[in-house]
Each structure stands twice: as structure tokens, then as C-alpha cells.
Amino acid sequence: MVTDMLTDAVELMAIGMVTVFVFLSILVLLVQLMTMSVRRFFPTKKVSSSTVEVVESDVISPRIVAAITAAVHQHRQQQQ
Template identity: 75%
Template sequence: MEVSTMLQQAAELMAIGMATVFVFLTLLVVIIQLMSFSVRRFFPTKKSTATTVEVVASDTISPRLVAAITAAIHQHRQQQH
């Protein structure tokens, strides 16, 4: 076999492989978008009823907030050990 023939076959194989991967990834993206659309359409999210935290426009931090943060950090460190 000649070198040019082998290079031509290698280029064709590479092109086929790249085209296959491109088509597969394109189909994957389209399918994921369709699934996302169907989930959002048939299973809409419910509105959250969570209360908002009031932000105090003050330079000082509330002692209750400091105590809550300290307790949370202590509890987190206890769970790590």
C-alpha cells in the first residue's frame, strides 16, 4: 500500500469518527433539553413559602445572631469528629 492511500484512509476514518461523536453529542443535548422541557411542563415547581430574613441596617451584630452562629459552628465541628 502506498503512504498516500493509508493517509487518505486514516483521514476518512478520522472524519467518520468525528462526525459520529458530533452527531451523538448533538442528539444528547437535544434529548436532555426535551427532557428538561417535559419535566418543567408536567411537574411545575411550587412556590416557596419560606420567610425572608430581615437585614438590619446597623454596624453592630446582634448578640443572638452571634450565639446562633457559634452554636451552629460548634455543632458542625462536633459532627465532624
């Protein structure tokens, strides 16, 4: 009696684990297939270094400082 129930439980567990494994394997394969198809039909464009402009400045704009100051002041007023 108990051994029959344990056998049934092991069979159900094995069927469940195999089902999950097969489902996840199919899911991984489909995701890889979609990735390959997207890369094939919609290739990324390479950006040349001459078109990218990097702005490096140690000076913060006075407008940004004023906006941050106003936001901090308003936040502190709401906290009181």
C-alpha cells in the same frame, strides 16, 4: 502506499468526527426533551412577595459571636 494510508487516516478521522457530532447532537436533543417534560409535569410554584420575610439587621446575635470566637480560638490552639 503513503497516499493510501493518508486516505485511510482521513476517512477514519471523518468517521470519528461525524460519530462524535451525531452523539453530541442526540445528547443535546435528549437533554432539551427532558427539560421540557420536567417543566411540563412539574411546574414551579411562584412565591408571592407577601410570604417572603426579609430580616435586615445590623446587630449580630451574641450567640453567633460567641460561636465564632470559640471556633477561632479552637483553630488557633490546633495550629500551635
